[in-house]
Amino acid sequence: MSQKPALNYIPALTGVRALAAYLVFISHYSYAFDENFPHAVQCFLGEFHIGVTIFFVLSGFLIAFRYFDTFQLTGDWFRQYFKNRVARIYPMYFLLTLAAFISYYFTKDPKTTNGFGSPIGLFFMHITFVRGFFDQLNFTGIAQGWSLTVEECFYFTAPFAFYIAQKYRKFYIQPVVITLIGVTLVLIFRNVNWYGFFGNFSFMFLYTFLGRCFEFYVGIQLALIVRKKELTGQAKSWYTYLGFALIFVCVWIISLMPIPEGKIAGLYHPGGIFTNNYLLPIAIALFFYGLLTETTILKKILSNKFVELLGKSSYIFYLIHLGWMYDLLHKNFNKWNDDIFELYDKWGKDWNSPFQYDWLNVVYAFIILNAVSILLFRWIEEPMNHYIRKSNFLIKYKQKTTISG
Template sequence: MQKPLQNYIPALTGVRALAAFLVFISHYAYAFDENFPRAVQRFLTEFHIGVTIFFVLSGFLIAFRYFDSFKLTGDWFRQYLKNRVARIYPMYFLLTLGAFVSYYFTHDQKVTNGFANPIGLFLMHITFVRGFFDQLKFTGIAQGWSLTVEECFYFSAPFIFYFAQKYRKFYIQPVVITLAGVTLVLVFSHVNWYGFFGNFTFLMLYTFLGRCFEFFAGIQLALIVRKQKLDGQNKTKFTYLGFGLIFVCVWIMSVLPIPKGEVAGLHHPFGIFTNNYLLAASIALFFYGLLTETTMLKKILSNPFVELLGKSSYIFYLIHLGYMYDFLHYYFNKWNDDIFALYDKWGVDWVSPFQYDNLNVLYAFIILNGVSILLFKLIEEPLNHYIRKSNFLIKSKVHTPQNKSEAINA
């Protein structure tokens, strides 16, 4: 069943930018150590919640588009996978290749974490399997671990929909999936294989089996709203209630004790519960508001420029941490040294525009967004359309997306 045109909500594309920017802040919160109290810095560190926003949004969009129309047939599954590959894979492959080419020249151990065979590790990355190994999850493009979680959901979604329709006991599925993960940890935790399902923290934070509830929260939202008229006329302020609860969850994680060897309250057992369950429910409530209400926040997220940032946010997410940021950081330091050398030559005591970490982070944020938009316009979007029109996996049919949601969001 195709959704009518008015059911496209630009704010959900804007939400992608919000999620990516929250993750960016969490990774560079250290730059504000000297300017904010410790409590504020801890709060910013927990902005990893952008990943949970992505997961809930994926669950919603895939269910909203496919729940009423999926078929467990070879042709349907090939077309479905073709669409998923077109959306996710080209930029991930190219940027991952860039990370390993960078490693060839720099020998940056962050890329391999001591793994003896870089080519083998590259193959594990482009097949998404590195995300099953605790010791390898942050290699290559470190944040790319989340794409293994996404891909597991993409492959599972049609079967989740099938069992939901056939047996109606939708709530049992996340329990069964999580228990399957627990079983894997019990089996493999004593096996020294690069941390393959090596511990329960890894299971619950870095695998689909542990984080499946976030996707199910999005699916449940889709099942609630899929037959509603999403005209923005609801007067109940679920948007602001959900948005506020999201940051209550952030606050909870920010006051929890940080386990030894970790960097955030997220890794505390109650932090895991808060992130995977309470936060996911809060995000679903926030999305329900965006879908059914008209608020100032929705208007901001629907702004055409914010929407463009949302479309390019996948690339921004992949490049905001790693070799591209390191390249910028190297030149900021170099330019800072050159400027002070010039000041010494002139005999003046001036301020360098690159001497403050927080300003350098801001420069990098702006530059990386510009790069992301360029890569989206020049590479990601054309490749996406090319693959969808090609005969990859299944012979292409002449097909024009009937709505923006089908063309962009899904």
């Protein structure tokens, strides 16, 4: 008897979203631990950007698991499919991107535009996801939002990938062809001064779907494997812990790579790119396979109701953990620290301030941003998601539909 209907929602994989977002958070603020850890540990923590790869493999798995056997190359199917994707991704991305550019109006933070002449034009490039094709604009606005351009490219191409895989059985050739298209674009545009549009191979392999498609295809392959199995969760194997350990072996390998001149991480070394884009996704797939087939302590932790809530709100956390909201918190922490020491001077006390340590301020920010994420999820993201799905946007809402997710 097929177990597929029961797997339309997988609590442990929702918990994994929180894990992935927190790994990315650590990678961005690993500098705060400089005084407390050896250099090798700092380098290791700095490569926790691998949370993005976890997101990509997970997206490949979930989209294939939900749609591979049901997709149709019809207008109604595509309209329902894109309606679901818009409901899931777009409302919070649009609102938070708008907030970032409103913040720029007051702060004139150069990171928001990176020298681009028209903030309004750049805003429209953000909300249409095209800024992710330009190296010089990649970290503007919501810097980490570049990954959504990669996700959207996958969402758009996934049904065609499924069609080709079913009709022509050329599944394994697809990521090779897609990557070669990326290589060709770099060869064409690397000498064209157009804001870094496919301007170099590092950018193509690290920040575009053409370079990172293998991660999604690993997730798709995992879905094709598990959809044929009865997943009772009673398997007596070791895939969960093996995959989890291999994920951090890959992180360690990347952390050992020489950092190219002008870069900040071993990820930019060719060996780092290969490990991140091709070895790491396989380790993540093993980890996911274990979560689907085994019952372990780690699975129970990731399925915990509170961790599940953190996973549901992790998309917002990912979008706000870096940028104007964190900068505002950091500015206030510094102000409160100065105010407290002024107060100590008046009292004639030589006490410590709760805001004098960078690493502790990062912990405060982590807690506050999670709280904000949960509130935004409950008050805005979840209601908007349900509203769009039940609206007549793109296609008339039907009470029962075969398109889920």
